[in-house]
Amino acid sequence: MFEIKDVDLAGRIGLLHTRSGTIETPAFFPVIDPLRQELPIEEIERAGFKQVITNAYLTLKRFGRRAVEEGIHGVLGFHGIIMTDSGAYQILEYGDIEASQEDVIRFQESIGSDIGVILDIPTGDVGREEARRSVEETLRRAREAASLISGSRTLWVLPVQGGRHLDLVEYSASESGRLEGYSIYGIGSPTVFLERYMYEVVVDIVYTAKRLLPGGRPVHLFGAGHPLIIPYAVALGVDTFDSASYILYARDGRYITDYGVERLDRLEYFPCTCPVCSRYTPGELREMEKQERTKLLALHNLYKIRESIYKTKQYIREGRLWELLEETSMKHHKARDAMTRLTRYAIHLARTDTRSKGIVRGIRLYTQTSLSNPKVLAYKSRATRLYTKIYTRPRYTLILEPHTGDCTKPSENVEVVYYKPFLGVIPWQLCGVYPTVQSHHSGELEKEVIEDLAGEVRSFLSTLGPEKPGEVIMVIDNSIPWSVEVSKLLGELDVKIVRRM
């Protein structure tokens, strides 16, 4: 049902097989309104979306038997993959007690939904007690629904709830992971946090849920439709997304950019070359009738989401997803908050990153967030394991600057290591091995990066043991400012520093 083709951090490219066909993930499901769809579904398909999501409850209300006869694909006139949301939100909103869980499940199945969602209780941003109730009630329903969905051709989504109460998210995820019959896990209602740009909360929720859910099954993030959050969610292991943001923003005259959402009124130039933006100017769009403008804005918004998904996939293929996160973190200060939060989990993300890549790319290292690049962390722990094992008080230890290296061990009594910003200490045995040569850093380094390098040299020295570790000679290049800085930080240690002018 779900095949994983490639992995980077906890993100993956996968194939999700449904009764109507296969989707490559990460994938975005545009929300389709069964009653009023300003952007025709054919145009959505032409923009590259082979999958949509619509509301089962509203479809039931509006089309009744016709939906069952024609199927949801017939009603929408769409032959791709259709996910239906249970409409839990609308049921709560309108207090419609008529629709039971069983009704809603049977209905989704009878209209031929490829992916359905049980009647959960979204937590939202509420207090602990209310959140606990939504978790318990969702789990109770999930257990109840398990028998209803058994043998179904629809793939069923079980939403994890708990909102920002992470212990409840943990509980919800671990209980959900035990239930049979569900093909996909959902992460419920981050929308309320996304709307307020509280990306760090979303990072916490997704990380917490993902850690306890079975790794082989896809995870859907409800209500996420902005290029700023997509790379972070994917990096944490989210496979599919849905949102109505593209059309809601459009109705309100708002335009998605990769650095935020902008009012059309405030744009003089389109910072985009999608088929809409390469054809019209902002002024031309402003002068159109509202209906046409809304349609074009919605189409542009979808193209931006598509671009974000495609870019994320390409970076996964290259094994450079961390770099995409760093890049995105400079597009909005709230994205930077997501990055900072995600950095806490970097070491765990490194562990999931085990596959070899089709395309191997160098690592680009920029600022202190690059110190947490899981590829850097993985290298460091490998290097530490190696030198802890092999360096047993040689007569001489040479710590050489990066450019000297011919990567050989000069003689019996001499050990050689190299030092390099971000990576730290490179035993000669690893010199030339990925990523010691394939990492590229900027010329002027932040204080944290220099301190990190000095710290790495210091821990290396400490492995030489407390007794006289033979003579340690470090070569510093006076023409490289960070090299000089490192030697200053190491000044008090028992190292003989040789300066190259």
Next chain:
Amino acid sequence: MFEIKDVDLAGRIGLLHTRSGTIETPAFFPVIDPLRQELPIEEIERAGFKQVITNAYLTLKRFGRRAVEEGIHGVLGFHGIIMTDSGAYQILEYGDIEASQEDVIRFQESIGSDIGVILDIPTGDVGREEARRSVEETLRRAREAASLISGSRTLWVLPVQGGRHLDLVEYSASESGRLEGYSIYGIGSPTVFLERYMYEVVVDIVYTAKRLLPGGRPVHLFGAGHPLIIPYAVALGVDTFDSASYILYARDGRYITDYGVERLDRLEYFPCTCPVCSRYTPGELREMEKQERTKLLALHNLYKIRESIYKTKQYIREGRLWELLEETSMKHHKARDAMTRLTRYAIHLARTDTRSKGIVRGIRLYTQTSLSNPKVLAYKSRATRLYTKIYTRPRYTLILEPHTGDCTKPSENVEVVYYKPFLGVIPWQLCGVYPTVQSHHSGELEKEVIEDLAGEVRSFLSTLGPEKPGEVIMVIDNSIPWSVEVSKLLGELDVKIVRRM
């Protein structure tokens, strides 16, 4: 001839009037090969380029009299603005001593070039002596040409030379600035540095030249055609660009992304939604015949350059060009080098940023490069001037945390200031004034940013004078980590710290 409509940093949006019409700058001139143009000029025009550049020498060689009869617009079949390069490079390359400076100038004029270039000697990456000769010879020719071009309807470009020898660039720029008759200054041959991604060298050259050239005239950067360098060059005051990169890359199967140039072979997903990328997949392009593929790649490459120009213009309109530079600095480690180098010049760029904006946007503050955001620097110097003048040892001074502020002076004997990361100290008189409320920073701050804030508080305290400055009370919010860090850094000073839990 050149009207400046808007300014941010040293970058501007302007109108350049030529005999064939007006171009809005910043503008990019795609290089057109008069003999072999794989991407038809109509498609270039349809992609939004109303201006092109071609080689006068090659046009002369190939078309001779026909070019004079039909004019360059007739030969190329293009009715927009045509710039011609003198073809100095080709003349040097083929050692064609037949073409004199006068020939080349008369020829460009006779074919109706809108913008022409004198027969300069591009410096390239050469030693000092050779560089000096190219500067002197270019100046000699520029003086000689001055009489030839006087009264011309073509706008003439005078290229500044000197390569990476900045004293020579200074000399070349200041001498060039004195010559009459030239409408546009060029910055010669950065291509050799751009090709090697030595962006920091280009930043130095452009800054050095710009500082000494008359500010009211446009500046052209030769041979720059990559989205990574465009925002930096514009921020330093470059108005127009030209390059053949779009087609050279395309012939070689290379695809411009906003984070570098990628081989088509290595792409599985297009991280772009331009009319080419939203229609085809990388696989489809690979399977095409070379001619068709080259054409489509070239068109995509032009769309990326267009996007970069448009995005830069939009950020200028919003007064957020510094933020675009920060964003771009995380797309490639070499762009980060450009950023770090440009940061040295930030204080000077702040000075040129005097106009009020059509659209006022908040400032987004991310990392230590944001400390050099010229808007931050300008605010700080304003605040310092203000409090240095007004704070004369009041009985009490309250240093309040950011969230307390009602922005009033409580009483006669009490002075109030606020403290805020990146901005430093905010006298109550400036509280609420742009950008004190309109600056947004990420929640977790780098050490440098916290140290900067502590330093700002310390300099504020020092203005209270060496004698007992009354009682100083600082309020710290224990729930905000950076607030606590600041109080630790200030620990030894004579400040009474009040902690809010």
